[in-house]
Amino acid sequence: MFTMASEDITALMHRLGSQARAASAQLAKASAAQRRHALLALAQRLREHHAPLQQANQHDLDAAQAAGVQGPLLDRLRLDDKALQTCALGCEQLAAMSDVVGEMFGFCEQPSGIRVGQMRVPLGVFAMIYESRPNVTIEAASLAIKSGNACILRGGSEALHTNQALAECVAHALVAAALPAEAVQLVPVTDRAAVGVLLHMDQAIDVVVPRGGKGLIERVSAESRIPVLKHLDGNCHVYVDDGADLAMALRVTDNAKTQKYSPCNAAESLLVAQAEAAAFLPALGAAMAAKGVELRACPEAMACLQSVANLQVKPASEADWATEYLAPVMSVKVVAGLDEAIAHINTHGSHHTDAIVTRDHARAQRFLREVDSASVMLNASTRFADGFEYGLGAEIGISTDKLHARGPVGITGLTSVKYVVLGNGHVRT
Amino acid sequence: MFTMASEDITALMHRLGSQARAASAQLAKASAAQRRHALLALAQRLREHHAPLQQANQHDLDAAQAAGVQGPLLDRLRLDDKALQTCALGCEQLAAMSDVVGEMFGFCEQPSGIRVGQMRVPLGVFAMIYESRPNVTIEAASLAIKSGNACILRGGSEALHTNQALAECVAHALVAAALPAEAVQLVPVTDRAAVGVLLHMDQAIDVVVPRGGKGLIERVSAESRIPVLKHLDGNCHVYVDDGADLAMALRVTDNAKTQKYSPCNAAESLLVAQAEAAAFLPALGAAMAAKGVELRACPEAMACLQSVANLQVKPASEADWATEYLAPVMSVKVVAGLDEAIAHINTHGSHHTDAIVTRDHARAQRFLREVDSASVMLNASTRFADGFEYGLGAEIGISTDKLHARGPVGITGLTSVKYVVLGNGHVRT
Numbered sequence: 001m002f003t004m005a006s007e008d009i010t011a012l013m014h015r016l017g018s019q020a021r022a023a024s025a026q027l028a029k030a031s032a033a034q035r036r037h038a039l040l041a042l043a044q045r046l047r048e049h050h051a052p053l054q055q056a057n058q059h060d061l062d063a064a065q066a067a068g069v070q071g072p073l074l075d076r077l078r079l080d081d082k083a084l085q086t087c088a089l090g091c092e093q094l095a096a097m098s099d100v101v102g103e104m105f106g107f108c109e110q111p112s113g114i115r116v117g118q119m120r121v122p123l124g125v126f127a128m129i130y131e132s133r134p135n136v137t138i139e140a141a142s143l144a145i146k147s148g149n150a151c152i153l154r155g156g157s158e159a160l161h162t163n164q165a166l167a168e169c170v171a172h173a174l175v176a177a178a179l180p181a182e183a184v185q186l187v188p189v190t191d192r193a194a195v196g197v198l199l200h201m202d203q204a205i206d207v208v209v210p211r212g213g214k215g216l217i218e219r220v221s222a223e224s225r226i227p228v229l230k231h232l233d234g235n236c237h238v239y240v241d242d243g244a245d246l247a248m249a250l251r252v253t254d255n256a257k258t259q260k261y262s263p264c265n266a267a268e269s270l271l272v273a274q275a276e277a278a279a280f281l282p283a284l285g286a287a288m289a290a291k292g293v294e295l296r297a298c299p300e301a302m303a304c305l306q307s308v309a310n311l312q313v314k315p316a317s318e319a320d321w322a323t324e325y326l327a328p329v330m331s332v333k334v335v336a337g338l339d340e341a342i343a344h345i346n347t348h349g350s351h352h353t354d355a356i357v358t359r360d361h362a363r364a365q366r367f368l369r370e371v372d373s374a375s376v377m378l379n380a381s382t383r384f385a386d387g388f389e390y391g392l393g394a395e396i397g398i399s400t401d402k403l404h405a406r407g408p409v410g411i412t413g414l415t416s417v418k419y420v421v422l423g424n425g426h427v428r429t
Numbered sequence: 430m431f432t433m434a435s436e437d438i439t440a441l442m443h444r445l446g447s448q449a450r451a452a453s454a455q456l457a458k459a460s461a462a463q464r465r466h467a468l469l470a471l472a473q474r475l476r477e478h479h480a481p482l483q484q485a486n487q488h489d490l491d492a493a494q495a496a497g498v499q500g501p502l503l504d505r506l507r508l509d510d511k512a513l514q515t516c517a518l519g520c521e522q523l524a525a526m527s528d529v530v531g532e533m534f535g536f537c538e539q540p541s542g543i544r545v546g547q548m549r550v551p552l553g554v555f556a557m558i559y560e561s562r563p564n565v566t567i568e569a570a571s572l573a574i575k576s577g578n579a580c581i582l583r584g585g586s587e588a589l590h591t592n593q594a595l596a597e598c599v600a601h602a603l604v605a606a607a608l609p610a611e612a613v614q615l616v617p618v619t620d621r622a623a624v625g626v627l628l629h630m631d632q633a634i635d636v637v638v639p640r641g642g643k644g645l646i647e648r649v650s651a652e653s654r655i656p657v658l659k660h661l662d663g664n665c666h667v668y669v670d671d672g673a674d675l676a677m678a679l680r681v682t683d684n685a686k687t688q689k690y691s692p693c694n695a696a697e698s699l700l701v702a703q704a705e706a707a708a709f710l711p712a713l714g715a716a717m718a719a720k721g722v723e724l725r726a727c728p729e730a731m732a733c734l735q736s737v738a739n740l741q742v743k744p745a746s747e748a749d750w751a752t753e754y755l756a757p758v759m760s761v762k763v764v765a766g767l768d769e770a771i772a773h774i775n776t777h778g779s780h781h782t783d784a785i786v787t788r789d790h791a792r793a794q795r796f797l798r799e800v801d802s803a804s805v806m807l808n809a810s811t812r813f814a815d816g817f818e819y820g821l822g823a824e825i826g827i828s829t830d831k832l833h834a835r836g837p838v839g840i841t842g843l844t845s846v847k848y849v850v851l852g853n854g855h856v857r858t
Contacts (some may be wrong), residue, residue, distance in 0.1 A: 025801075255857055366458075385848070391537055406848075421804060421813055421814075
């Protein structure tokens with residue numbers, strides 16, 4: 001079911017591509033009011049169509065259960081009332097945000113007399129390849145509409161009925177705003193071959209955003225002929241500096257590690273300046289013991305942690321410094337001070353998000369400048385690395401690439417700028 | 430000579446890569462004053478070392494002549510007094526420009542209380558692969574120093590002695606500013622295999638900039654494992670709108686086509702609104718005839734051009750609409766009006782630079798918004814599409830990509846931004 005012969009898949013994908021390319025021109029020149037209208041129509045439709053959407057979702061849930069799926073994987077597939085309300089609210093929040101498409105800025109008159117500035121414009125067409133959570137369909141569609149891009153969505157095969165029902169809501173909302181329904185298209189087949197074809201459609205698609213496990217992201221990066229916006233590991237650090245407020249350090253470390261274990265912005269490694277190790281680590285160890293977090297410690301940290309009651313602690317291996325646990329485990333290392341902390345983070349980290357807890361201005365400035373990560377933080381939990389927390393309104397993902405978009409990627413990350421030159425018959429001499 | 434066994438080349442290139450990566454951390458944290466010092470020391474050394482530099486250049490010129498190179502190719506290889514003065518002046522101009530590295534901007538307080546903004550930082554290491562002109566060595570080195578990046582330079586084999594002498598000046602200037610000499614390294618062998626190794630060094634190099642003919646750019650794009658900043662064709666258009674000032678249209682079209690034939694921002698195609706064709710085309714034809722420019726015309730344009738004395742004109746083929754001539758040839762098409770002009774440019778153009786000549790505000794706005802090119806111009810010659818003319822100070826090239834950097838790429842295009850989060854012990858709830 002939902003599978004096809006490979007020549008049919010190729011033809012289908014190319015048709016989706018050329019429809020998306022054509023629709024992108026319409027969306028790019030649509031007014032801000034039209035795109036706002038589409039977002040509000042989508043929110044309304046999601047609110048009004050709970051019953052059929054949940055019916056489609058139940059179809060997927062039943063099939064998944066019959067196939068033996070259970071626990072968190074089944075939960076991720078579920079589109080309950082609350083998830084639908086959140087989707088609708090997200091669309092309304094995007095509709096309320098000011099529009100960035102067509103923004104013009106930076107105009108300066110040059111010695112020749114021409115005035116040169118830039119205009120923000122949509123990228124054109126993005127493709128998103130994602131795993132089971134069906135609400136991503138609405139997040140991606142609404143970001144596409146707001147940013148003036150067309151998109152092609154390839155969701156998880158186990159969520160196909162739900163995604164198709166959601167995509168119908170999107171199409172309806174686009175048409176209600178006099179925009180082409182083909183601006184947001186869902187790949188209607190579950191064949192893996194469809195992804196292979198899609199990743200070679202560099203004429204039709206400007207950027208690919210994979211969202212899911214590491215296997216998916218690595219496959220997309222290796223195979224794609226189209227630029228990829230991606231994030232790989234999130235091996236985030238908290239560094240507790242000499243003379244830090246240790247109560248603050250404990251609060252920040254605890255939150256960064258334990259507020260949620262699975263997100264990429266959860267801390268995986270704690271670095272402590274030698275001067276604070278004896279005072280800080282026993283308190284930290286006690287807090288982690290209370291939450292059942294296992295520590296993997298360097299010998300010096302081990303000496304400070306060994307007497308903490310009920311703490312699971314064992315020696316760290318070299319591999320621990322580079323490991324993203326996504327679990328109640330944290331590596332702990334005592335460092336001489338700032339220089340060693342920065343060198344350790346830049347060597348073993350994943351350039352995602354790293355925080356310093358300090359009172360010292362000069363060392364704070366050096367940490368922020370010299371740690372080569374997408375987000376660097378002073379006296380704040382790494383858990384803040386998120387498009388909503390950064391005020392971007394919504395995010396399509398978090399990029400650990402340095403080119404184009406780095407860190408949480410919102411609407412601006414889905415746009416480009418072009419130069420605009422205004423003259424009055426000016427010619428070059 | 431200057432060739433090696435392939436295992437030696439691999440080892441050599443990886444050594445250059447790790448030296449560049451190490452040097453990049455030093456350069457990224459260097460002060461603006463240090464980088465300014467290095468640029469001024471480089472300018473001084475170029476001015477004071479005319480004689481040895483020209484001796485090295487003569488060595489390359491003699492070898493090229495002995496190999497039968499002549500004409501423009503030999504001229505491009507020559508590093509005369511004037512070229513050296515221009516290189517030195519370029520370094521001094523960059524030194525005088527304000528520094529962008531470490532710039533912090535956009536800080537806003539979020540509902541959680543954290544303050545979030547961004548910091549501009551170097552990309553790390555770029556590689557540049559270029560053909561014969563040796564002054565590109567100084568342009569790339571000085572842009573690297575100003576932008577805080579390390580770089581690996583691979584010049585044309587016929588310019589190796591000249592480039593080595595220039596690279597020695599750069600190394601001297603870096604050391605004079607207490608910066609690592611390895612921040613700018615020239616590949617010291619001419620083997621093509623070195624490029625193959627370099628394009629796979631994605632751990633050591635953040636971005637590759639090919640600069641040269643289409644063959645080079647296509648090879649680099651196809652083979653590279655590293656993101657590429659590139660420009661392909663420059664099939665630039667001038668569209669003369671209904672009711673345009675025809676004297677202005679003639680001045681702009683003539684300049685865009687004939688001020689220089691070889692640059693990528695020279696116009697290759699003229700579109701004329703039907704209402705103006707009979708009045709405009711004979712005058713344009715006469716101007717082109719006077720300069721020996723051949724026109725390739727659609728049937729309707731042909732009818733307006735046939736009676737122009739001494740004009741070389743022939744029917745355009747479908748291929749002409751997509752051709753970058755880089756020569757005294759221009760295609761000419763009569764279009765119904767703005768809609769057809771925009772559609773034609775977006776279909777047949779190369780998304781580089783396109784201009785409209787008009788008096789109409791609404792149509793000007795639509796052209797600027799809807800033409801999907803790196804530079805869009807109103808009443809100005811396409812020849813202005815250039816980093817210097819845009820006030821960027823210097824350019825590493827012109828990008829026709831949409832991601833990261835589009836249009837002339839200056840210092841900012843060689844940087845990334847990271848998010849900076851300032852808290853006071855803030856945690857996520």
